[in-house]
Amino acid sequence: MGGAALLSGCGGGAPAPTVERAPGARATSPATTGPARSDLIRFAWWTDVGALTPFQVSTAGPGGAMLLSLVYDTLTWKDEKGVVPWLASEWTTAEDGRSYTFRMADGVSWHDGEPLTAQDAAFSFTYYATHPYRWMPTEVVESAEATGEREVRIQLKRPYAAFIGDIAGIVPIIPRHVWEDVADPVKYSGANASTGSGPYKFAAHNEAEGTYRLTANAEYWRGRPKVAEWRQFAVPAEARVAIVRQGEADLSLTTDASVRDLLADDARLKVFETAPLSLVRLVFNTDRPPFDRKEVRQAVAYALDRRRIAETITRGPAIVGSPGVIPPETPWHNPALRQYTLDAARAKELMGGRKYTVKLIADTEAREPDLMAPMLEAVGITLQVLRVDPPTRAQLLGEGAFQMALTAHIGVGGDPDYLRRWYAGEEANAFAQGSIFNNAEFDRLGEEQTTTLDPARRRSIVFKMQEILAEQLPTLVLYHRRFYWVYDPHAFTPMTTWGGVMNGIPFPNNKLALIGG
Amino acid sequence: MSGDVLRLAGRYAVLAAAVVLLNFFIPRLLPGDPLTFSSGEGLDASAPMSAAAKEQLRVYYHLDEPTSRQLLAYLGDLARGDLGWSIARPSSVGALIAARLWWTLGLLLVSLGVSLVVGVSLGLAAGRRPGRRGDRLLVSGMAALAAVPEFLVAIGLLAVFSTGLGWVPLLGGQTAFISYGGDASGLLSRTLDIVSRLTLPAATLVLVGAAGFVLVARDAAAGTQGAPWLIVARAKGLRERSIAVRHVLPNIAFPLTTYLALRLGALFGGALVVERVFSVPGLGLLAYQSIRARDYPVLQALFLLSGLGVLVANFGLELLYLRLDRRRGTSHA
Numbered sequence: 001m002g003g004a005a006l007l008s009g010c011g012g013g014a015p016a017p018t019v020e021r022a023p024g025a026r027a028t029s030p031a032t033t034g035p036a037r038s039d040l041i042r043f044a045w046w047t048d049v050g051a052l053t054p055f056q057v058s059t060a061g062p063g064g065a066m067l068l069s070l071v072y073d074t075l076t077w078k079d080e081k082g083v084v085p086w087l088a089s090e091w092t093t094a095e096d097g098r099s100y101t102f103r104m105a106d107g108v109s110w111h112d113g114e115p116l117t118a119q120d121a122a123f124s125f126t127y128y129a130t131h132p133y134r135w136m137p138t139e140v141v142e143s144a145e146a147t148g149e150r151e152v153r154i155q156l157k158r159p160y161a162a163f164i165g166d167i168a169g170i171v172p173i174i175p176r177h178v179w180e181d182v183a184d185p186v187k188y189s190g191a192n193a194s195t196g197s198g199p200y201k202f203a204a205h206n207e208a209e210g211t212y213r214l215t216a217n218a219e220y221w222r223g224r225p226k227v228a229e230w231r232q233f234a235v236p237a238e239a240r241v242a243i244v245r246q247g248e249a250d251l252s253l254t255t256d257a258s259v260r261d262l263l264a265d266d267a268r269l270k271v272f273e274t275a276p277l278s279l280v281r282l283v284f285n286t287d288r289p290p291f292d293r294k295e296v297r298q299a300v301a302y303a304l305d306r307r308r309i310a311e312t313i314t315r316g317p318a319i320v321g322s323p324g325v326i327p328p329e330t331p332w333h334n335p336a337l338r339q340y341t342l343d344a345a346r347a348k349e350l351m352g353g354r355k356y357t358v359k360l361i362a363d364t365e366a367r368e369p370d371l372m373a374p375m376l377e378a379v380g381i382t383l384q385v386l387r388v389d390p391p392t393r394a395q396l397l398g399e400g401a402f403q404m405a406l407t408a409h410i411g412v413g414g415d416p417d418y419l420r421r422w423y424a425g426e427e428a429n430a431f432a433q434g435s436i437f438n439n440a441e442f443d444r445l446g447e448e449q450t451t452t453l454d455p456a457r458r459r460s461i462v463f464k465m466q467e468i469l470a471e472q473l474p475t476l477v478l479y480h481r482r483f484y485w486v487y488d489p490h491a492f493t494p495m496t497t498w499g500g501v502m503n504g505i506p507f508p509n510n511k512l513a514l515i516g517g
Numbered sequence: 518m519s520g521d522v523l524r525l526a527g528r529y530a531v532l533a534a535a536v537v538l539l540n541f542f543i544p545r546l547l548p549g550d551p552l553t554f555s556s557g558e559g560l561d562a563s564a565p566m567s568a569a570a571k572e573q574l575r576v577y578y579h580l581d582e583p584t585s586r587q588l589l590a591y592l593g594d595l596a597r598g599d600l601g602w603s604i605a606r607p608s609s610v611g612a613l614i615a616a617r618l619w620w621t622l623g624l625l626l627v628s629l630g631v632s633l634v635v636g637v638s639l640g641l642a643a644g645r646r647p648g649r650r651g652d653r654l655l656v657s658g659m660a661a662l663a664a665v666p667e668f669l670v671a672i673g674l675l676a677v678f679s680t681g682l683g684w685v686p687l688l689g690g691q692t693a694f695i696s697y698g699g700d701a702s703g704l705l706s707r708t709l710d711i712v713s714r715l716t717l718p719a720a721t722l723v724l725v726g727a728a729g730f731v732l733v734a735r736d737a738a739a740g741t742q743g744a745p746w747l748i749v750a751r752a753k754g755l756r757e758r759s760i761a762v763r764h765v766l767p768n769i770a771f772p773l774t775t776y777l778a779l780r781l782g783a784l785f786g787g788a789l790v791v792e793r794v795f796s797v798p799g800l801g802l803l804a805y806q807s808i809r810a811r812d813y814p815v816l817q818a819l820f821l822l823s824g825l826g827v828l829v830a831n832f833g834l835e836l837l838y839l840r841l842d843r844r845r846g847t848s849h850a
Contacts, residue, residue, distance in 0.1 A: 050606060050607050053607075055607075056607030057607075058605070058606070059554045060554045060555060060605065060810065132570050134554075134566070134574075137565065137566070137567045137569070137570040139567060139569055139570070166565075186577070186602075186607065189607075207608060207613070207616060208613075208616040208620075208798040209798045235688060236793070239796070242680055246683075388548070389549070389809060391547070391548065391549025391550065391553040391555060391810075392547075393549075394549055394553045394555060395550070396548070411565070418565060421565060425568065426567055426568060427567065427568070428552075428567060428568040428571040429565065429566040430553050430554065430555040503565070
């Protein structure tokens with residue numbers, strides 16, 4: 001029973017409002033084979049994600065960067081198997097790894113009809129140097145210039161192996177003719193502010209209600225999008241699945257695996273499971289007792305029944321945390337690591353008969369601490385839980401004012417350079433705060449992989465980094481979480497992206513899924 | 518008389534200045550800062566915010582400046598009527614508030630009005646014969662209701678009437694993306710849409726709010742039983758309803774207005790909870806989100822608005838007291 005049905009019920013004599021698509025009614029019938037074609041997707045996200053410009057989009061959660069990717073294009077992109085050419089049809093890397101030359105695709109135009117040129121690409125990187133794209137800083141870029149009609153060369157300050165995937169594949173290319181005269185893009189609100197080159201054009205946004213309307217760009221250079229309109233609106237977590245079931249939305253997500261049982265017999269809706277692209281993990285302060293000792297960190301790992309914790313909280317099959325941090329089912333995961341299966345006797349042995357009382361910092365709603373407390377108590381660790389909200393947690397961790405903290409986040413399925421950045425102190429985001437690990441070998445490998453362009457060699461270095469993490473445990477991943485997307489297959493066909501969309505975002509709406517390959 | 522009013526106005530001016538200052542400091546006393554950009558929900562920003570980029574933002578939003586300079590800038594902006602620019606959202610604070618003000622005001626005023634009328638009527642009826650079974654039932658029921666937190670009432674209503682019975686939509690506000698005609702019937706449809714979506718949020722506030730009015734009105738009305746003027750009125754053969762409205766009500770106006778003034782302050786807190794649960798795009802939801810984001814400029818403006826709102830309401834009430842006191846021939850120091 002949806003809102004519109006109720007409305008027409010109490011509307012009495014008044015004509016019913018024009019609902020552009022009534023719940024349940026489908027304007028087009030589903031194709032029997034191949035991806036669905038429809039005129040509308042209504043996506044229930046949790047909040048407004050800001051204005052659709054790279055300078056005003058929200059970076060609290062991945063919703064903003066994802067929506068932006070429908071309006072703007074990047075030099076490269078990712079499909080199911082890996083990085084693919086996008087606005088750049090091909091590229092070459094200089095031998096020293098410090099410069100990239102991109103050849104721009106032909107026949108690309110901006111939503112206002114202006115042609116997209118190498119000048120635009122060069123301008124974008126130059127402009128981002130003073131006005132950063134908050135989702136992906138580009139400090140490693142030294143300069144960018146158009147070296148030909150269709151050619152742009154980007155010079156880096158140092159070789160950077162993650163450049164093609166993480167920067168070229170994430171940073172939106174913006175129109176020079178719109179932005180070159182804008183001095184403060186954070187406050188710019190001109191009618192042309194959301195001019196991109198992507199498959200969808202910006203049509204409307206209501207900031208207070210968190211609603212967006214994007215319409216298909218019929219002249220899109222990669223082909224006309226299959227779905228005519230993308231709508232998005234804000235729905236609180238508790239209501240997201242219910243709203244899809246009520247027919248007011250076609251797509252939404254949850255981390256609660258029980259939705260699979262809930263919808264097992266549903267004739268209309270399906271559930272799409274992503275790879276386990278998130279971490280729920282303990283962060284140890286390795287500068288402070290008792291977690292300055294590796295044995296105590298390992299004792300915690302042996303003492304916790306992480307399988308049971310994961311099953312209890314996700315209400316589905318557990319994916320026990322990889323001790324090397326990088327989740328299974330993602331490209332850089334090392335499956336051959338030391339494992340810590342539940343072994344209370346081993347934990348007690350590692351504790352050497354000592355007893356500790358430790359303080360755990362956790363988010364207000366976190367349920368893991370209640371499950372952990374008795375398991376740790378059994379091996380001599382008494383848990384005191386300090387519950388705080390995310391900004392408080394970030395501050396305490398940033399100041400090193402903690403012994404152990406619980407944190408949950410994504411951003412770990414894409415390029416693995418984040419492992420280096422966390423522990424090299426280069427990251428200042430909420431979940432990298434408190435990453436304390438003094439290990440010279442790890443730091444050396446971290447530096448080595450970031451400049452190693454050969455994929456096979458880089459892979460073996462990243463595998464070694466995971467081995468060190470698994471042995472030393474500066475952080476202990478309790479479990480990895482999948483995201484369960486509830487969707488109406490008549491409206492939308494979900495897609496798996498290699499390592500998650502962009503930097504590991506567990507969304508099924510890679511723009512390739514909306515335009516067809 | 519004018520001396521009293523001037524003294525009162527002076528006192529409120531000092532309070533208003535204190536509110537302005539407190540608004541600046543309270544958000545900054547919270548741990549954490551506006552550049553954390555954390556969403557909660559385990560989908561935290563995977564954005565690799567570099568330490569250098571964060572520093573750049575700190576400079577852009579003048580968060581690197583000493584507190585005294587930030588305070589002066591805030592006061593200067595305020596004097597010009599500029600509420601500043603949000604850090605978490607790409608918008609001026611004034612525009613953020615303007616887009617939400619009517620949702621919250623509508624919700625609060627309607628629910629306050631309904632709970633006042635319903636609460637006082639029930640209270641008057643119960644206070645007429647205190648101690649009877651109906652009165653005892655009502656008093657204990659209302660006392661229980663007044664003790665239940667808003668979110669519990671809200672979630673209960675949601676579970677029964679929306680997810681359970683499916684009578685009203687899950688979310689407040691208005692149906693997203695409906696286009697209405699510009700004529701009268703379009704306006705009617707839109708109104709009905711909004712009313713259906715605001716029924717539960719308003720009902721929550723009414724249920725919680727009315728209980729207090731019932732208890733206050735009932736106690737005050739019970740206290741008037743046996744008063745000589747009431748006996749005279751009854752002896753004159755006036756009807757009970759007319760006695761209640763014409764005679765009892767004016768005599769219990771004092772405690773009722775006092776309670777009303779106290780409620781005003783609590784109402785904004787209620788809106789915060791109810792708008793969050795029902796996703797009503799009002800100031801309460803904005804406050805909830807801004808606290809989590811530590812969005813100083815928005816928090817300053819919201820605290821200022823609610824603080825000054827309560828001050829103005831109280832000022833009005835005190836003026837009213839002055840008048841009532843004069844009529845009763847007592848003086849208000």
